[in-house]
Amino acid sequence: MISDAPGQMGMTSESASQVPLPEGAGQSNYTVIPKTSAEGTSEGELLEVAMGPQHPSTHGVFRMDVVLDGEHVVKLKPVFGYLHRNHEQIAESTTYLGSMPYTDRLDYLCSMTNNWAYALSVEKLAGLQPPERAEYIRIITAELTRLVNHTCLVGFLLQDMGALGTPLMYAFRERELILDLFEALSGSRMMYNYMRFGGCRVDLSADWIEQAKQVVDGYSRFLDEFEKLLTENEILVSRTQGVGVLTVKLAINASITGPMLRASGVNYDIRKVDKYGIYDRFDFRIPLGDHGDVYDRYMIRVLEMRESVKILNQALRDIPAGPIMDPKAKIRGFRPKAGEAYGRIEGPKGELGFYLISDGSPNPYRYRVRPPSLINLTVLEDMCLGETVADVVIILGSVDIVLGEVDR
Amino acid sequence: MIGEFFKGLFLMIWKVVTDQPDPKVEFVSVFPATIQPIISVLLSIVPIIMVFASLFALTTLLERKGLGRIQNRLGPNRVGPFGLFQPVADGLKMLTKEDIVPHSADKLIHFLAPIVLLVPTLLAYAVLPFGQNMVPIDMDAGILFFFAVGASTELSIFMAGWSSRNKYSLLGAMRAIAQMISYEIPLIISSVTVIMIAGSLSLVEIVDKQSGYHFGFLPHWNVFTPWGLAGFIIFLIASLAESNRSPFDIPEAESEIIAGHLTEYSGFKYALFFLAEYLGMFAVSGLAVTLFLGGWRAPLPFLEIVPSYIWFLLKLMGLVCLFIWIRGTLPRLRVDQLLNFAWKFMLPMSLINLFVAAIWHFTSVWNFRGAGLGRWLLCAAMIAVPYVWLGRTLIGNKKITHRTYRFAN
């Protein structure tokens, strides 16, 4: 019943005459589905709406085919793939290093963590070990990325809720400071292409660390300001609490990861589980929610940002001097021995993993991304059923997707 | 003839500037008797349209600048000095844009909707006392007229939403109507408190009743009484909803239903909707000023030398700035919450406020020592207690709590 042309829904054959049409309406763009109860009596009509791919709040080219009973959702079908770029196939036909810049473009808000996840899997494959300073740099950049991602998420969530850009602008103000840091480090504001197999591309200067310390100090002040603006706001609270509940059972079964899983109350953070990098050296806690609704997802992110600030303070204080590349690593002619590896990290959005099979050639034989955005999106319908249109938008916002990663 | 014409014109301008009664008499008498009524009407209508249309332009700029500053941006500053000509550029853009009518739209109603919206909105200005001697029509049932024309705007929003043949438009129109009908009730009831105290439906008389000062400095405005303050806040919230402003911009919630009933409008028709929306906001703010903030009266006795209409405009702009500030801060409510808020909070509060106003009226005969203060405290308590209680039940009903979070190591 869903026509492919977005916004111009095909008319179902006989049912369209139920809402009085304006005269001369050649074809209807209302798809009206008669609604019947269990006994077969008629109970009004359902309206099918295609939200997206040109909808203002689908975070990119994403479509939700929503069936509405009044304002309530009775069915929701996510449709994605509008941004498909053949990422995995391209990566299989280019060198290992050559797909590093492509990973930047997966989740373009968190390029650093994408880099790290990919570097981690290649390092597993090739048996490389980054030196200690590189590990510290990775943690610093990854936690800064987490700050960027979560701040933006909260900003966009509030934008979806109709706060007219104010929280988003505050979020972008702070993000700008971190992007400045990243630009000074890697040369680019978003597509960093910074990590290398066995280390990092450029070393941090002492200056940079000073600046980063300032930014991190300012961040907890900003978070206080942000929370004053939002956390207690009655409108936000009543809009989000009890909306879009994700049960623990479903979250586990759908292999949801990241803040969404933790908002449902499952204590699972790869930073603690795998202790990849040198995360075991840092003192931080994992915030857990109990309700699994949009408010919990929002609060978990705010609390995670506070923990990230803690990690950053420790890392910036303790970072040792030393080389930043494993001496065994080669830039040109990199050929890992045949084998397979799966490297995963706790990205800001969830478990980001890269699965690689090498046949000893310069290109990976198989390259597979485990995109947290896509997998977290699979429970969208379960969270949205019975909620209203307005809630669908904020539930989608609270899932935290980036279409670059969903569609790949 | 020409000399008389200019003399009359000059006299009229002089009388307007110095705030004297009957400014147009001399000027109108220059013309032949048959067209005198028409001239007189035009002299009332044209300034209203001009002043409020330019106020609209100014407000769009002010809003964008103010929102920009709230969001730590600069706001528009490219067209003209400080971006002052930005509204002109916007207007030109709107006028030169293609006017798109959807293929399957109901063309006649689609065309009529913006006009049907704009006309009553403009009519509402007919009864507002802008200044001491500036009332287009001093009607006996002025406030009733205001609400009557205000109520007829709902139909045009429905027309816009339905005729566009767009699902989002229809959803937006339904939301708009539900919202406007719900909030009209608290809006009217909170005005009824003022009518009851003033004993008149005439806006001029209501302003007259608010003259004078307590202790020589505190004006007798309704907002300085407990019921007036509560009524003012209820009126403001309801008028935010009536004029579809954030946090009640649900009918055109762009993150949910694109632009609601405005989705399929472009070009000049869209500009008309936009204009009507702002004019509606000015009108309802003007009514708030008249009912609660003493209309055109100066806030302090020695400031009475400033012409009265300046005070009216200043108060009006103050309210508009408040609206902009609210818009820059708050997220949007959901439809059901909006209606819950209207029926479960605003309506009981406005009824209680009506009751309190009646008590205020009857206690005005109290004559013992400290009666004024006692009366004030009694009424304030009678409003505050239900407010706290209703607020708690409103929140408590939805099981909304202050949450604490666990941490795992």
Place this chain on the structure above:
Amino acid sequence: MGITFAIIAALTLVSAIAAMSLRNLVHCALSLAVTFAGIAAMYLQLDAQFVGFAQILVYIGAVAILIVFAILLTRSSETPQPVISRSWIMGIVIALAVFGVLTKVILSSSIAQRELPAKPAPTVRQIGDQLMTRYVLPLEAIGLLLTAATIGAVIIAMHDKKGRGDGGQNVNSTPSRAEAHQHADETHNLIT
């Protein structure tokens, strides 16, 4: 007064006819709103401000909206009736009969016989005073009646809503989804 009255009367009549004869229900409702506005204009012309404004407020602001809502919310899936039904002759006869009776009564009443002395138009204040003093009992009775009607409507609506809840659930649970949930539950049991 003549021309204005003629225009208003023509507008009212034309829109009333349109409200009866247009095929599209929404168009009919909108025409009806125009009729209401015309009647309000007549009241205003007769210097009955209160009635005129109340007409606009109640009929255009509420009744017309209510009609429009009713059209949109109720199902109109019955096949559209032909505009002129089979019993049109009967209808015309009844209409003519009513018109005739009314005309007869009006013409034979004392009002039509003589010129009325110009009465001062009742002000809103007078109407209010009358309502609150002489007619206070009827006013209260009407208020009570309306309140009872509102409460009744709310109760009916609430009852209806309760019934609808189950129907809504039925639409949700397509078999595949139910199966998927069941499957998920089983896996969960395996995990834990």
Place this chain on the structure above:
Amino acid sequence: MLGEGIIKGMVETAKNFVGSYHDPKRLTTVEYPENKIPAKENARNFPFLVFDGVDADKGLRCVACQICEKECPPKCIYIIKDTVKKPDYMGKMQIQPKIFDIDISVCMSCQICVEVCPFEAIKMDTQFELSTTDRFENLLLNKRELAKPNEYYHKIHPTEATEVDERLAAEKAKAEAKAKADAEAKAKATVAAAAAKAAPTPVPAPAK
């Protein structure tokens, strides 16, 4: 109490409103065409070719080894080797690219060409105002447009350029010392030294 959080939020936005007037740090944006943020030293946009000396044709460091062409992930570099050796600005005989095109509408500024280049011949530019009205011709940069002097490189990336110069000088000194020891075939030895560095491992063609 109802409304508390809303009032708190409104106080916060009011603070920001006032703050935006007296605290320039809050305003992150600059008014672009008039004011520009100076480019960071590490900033990168699109690649350019470095030449030494004054003549862009002669001084090009690039020896058309085509490693960057092979390594470029979006394959936006196009090189055709010259068939004859030509003297460079020092008078040394060198193979040079006959055609060296970069399609910057395809380039994704990943800097991999810079990393893999053994001759320090290709570097990243910071120039970003490149918009044109023709997306085909004007965004396909040829050798002449890509070539920029070493001084320009020093100007945009001072630290990095100094390091590169030092490294090149050291290599050159080493090569010259070796050349002196190997007195009979001076020119040949220089080329050999370069060649030895050029190919630590030959980069194989893609497997598929």
